[in-house]
Amino acid sequence: MKRKTVAFLFAFGALTMSSFAHAAEGPVRIGVLSEMTSILAAQQGPGDVVAVKMAVSDFGGKVLGRTVEVLSADPMSKPDLGALIARKWYDEDNVQVIVGGATSAIALAVQDISRAKGRVQLNTNVGTTELTGKRCSPTSAQWVFDTYALAKVATAEAQKDGKKSWYFIAPDYAFGHSMVKEATGFIDKSGSKVAGVSFYPSGSPDFSSFLLTAQGSKADILGMANSGEDLVNTVKQAYEFGNVAANQKLVALMAFLTNVKAAGAASTKGLTFAEAFYWDQNEKTREFSKRFAKLHNGAPPTSMQAGAYSATLHYLRAVEAAGTLDAVKVMEKMRELPVNDFMTDNAKLREDGSLLRDMYILRVKDPEKVKGEWDLLDVIGKVSGADAFRPLSESECPYIKK
Incomplete structure (x- = not known):
């Protein structure tokens, strides 16, 4: 490992530990950042929130003995608004992980903040390869696809x-x-x-x-x-x-x-x-999609919405396995554990943040x-x-x- 890598991870780990040291033992909060009203709303938006809440419910509603809560916000296609929401969630609402991303420009802006704050970011509805390239983060992942x-x-x-x-x-x-x-x-x-x-x-x-x-x-x-x-x-x-x-x-x-x-x-x-x-690939995809549609006006999930469920569930599994909310340790566990769910078969999360799914x-x-x-x-x-x-x-x- 290069010296700069070791130095970065040491500093990042210290930042992460300090960011959680003052956190109250209240609920574990997940923030869903998604386009709720723009031209992208149908393929992500409210469906992302439905999917994340389903994942929390399927996991049991708690992790490390703490209730899991889901917050959501619409950045309205504006990177500056997305950044403002992320800062508030991290600084005031003690959000531990952001799921979604909304647009590539917003996800990039928020990922810089997530890296600095020592929090996890799971990009499930954005495609730019910069998220796993030049602007990658040790505590972020690109979950569904990239360009x-x-x-x-x-x-x-x-x-x-x-x-x-x-x-x-x-x-x-x-x-x-x-x-x-x-x-x-x-x-x-x-x-x-x-x-x-x-x-x-x-x-x-x-x-x-x-x-x-x-x-x-x-x-x-x-x-x-x-x-x-x-x-x-x-x-x-x-x-x-x-x-x-x-x-x-x-x-x-x-x-x-x-x-x-x-x-x-x-x-x-x-x-x-x-x-x-x-949604109609096999029995597993059909079963999940039927449950999702009942909560989402009869519409089956897109890959973005299915990915929001997948990423959230794997995050919660990793937190439980790691025994901590520490972002670096949780991401290590997310990379260690194979990803298996209704849309994913034994996929591995790579160290650059790419999930190698079929x-x-x-x-x-x-x-x-x-x-x-x-x-x-x-x-x-x-x-x-x-x-x-x-x-x-x-x-x-x-x-x-x-």
Whole structure:
């Protein structure tokens, strides 16, 4: 281990011990930081809170003999507000762990605070690889996906039919830039090319100019590096403005069940994308999803919401096993214990914070084959976590062993 690593962990451990020394033996608090009202609300938001509360209940409602409480807040897509919420939770409410992350920019801002305060952060709904790269933390994890894994799996699948050139439409913030960067790397390695990229302000309702530019590029594939309502609008307008008629293949680099539902089966027919979970995969996923839907207006969970449950449950197991709330010791135990639950089979949490879980390739069903409101997708492939995520040897995390 490098000297700077030893020094960092020593200082971090001292900070963590001091931060808990004054804490009253009151409830153990979990903070859920999630977009409750923005374009991302359906795929995370209130569903994240439902999932975390389910995990607490399934664990028994207590850890180390103390009641577990769940707080939640909406940062409204604003990094400064997310940072303010995190500071209040840590300094005034004695929150021990933050689950969610909301957006990549918010998660990065909060992760810097979590590192300084000596608290655990479990990023379950954000994708930027900076969270496990240059700005990684010894007490944080990226639980469900990252832009590297999504881009690697999605681009490989999209090019199986011989299509070679891409045009990207992406939001102009950390996630969008990270996604395009990762996807471009895989496309270049495959011998294909990127014909162009349009970055847009998040929340834009009109994608016509970007879609027409993409059509004019003559690219084989239109890569949509966005999510939420932005993705829904992009897909719908790609039909309206003729991209599909011009034989451009639509590929979502990150999509969720809720996006497909909102866009409609007719507009998304045949769309493929990478995912960490689908509610109808097997008996375990169906059983959990049935319980979740009863508490969430009849809707099954997205991978983000399922991941919020998974991360919370594993955290509580690690706290119990470690016998302490000390962030460093809890994270050591989280890395030591294999992750097993309804969506995860023997995944390992790596020292850079990446959870090496299996990723799946999903395809939207033909409308005539849909048998129910949420029966929208087929699982057509699987990629192991070891193959999907960035090799540790390529990690830019400054605290890992080299």
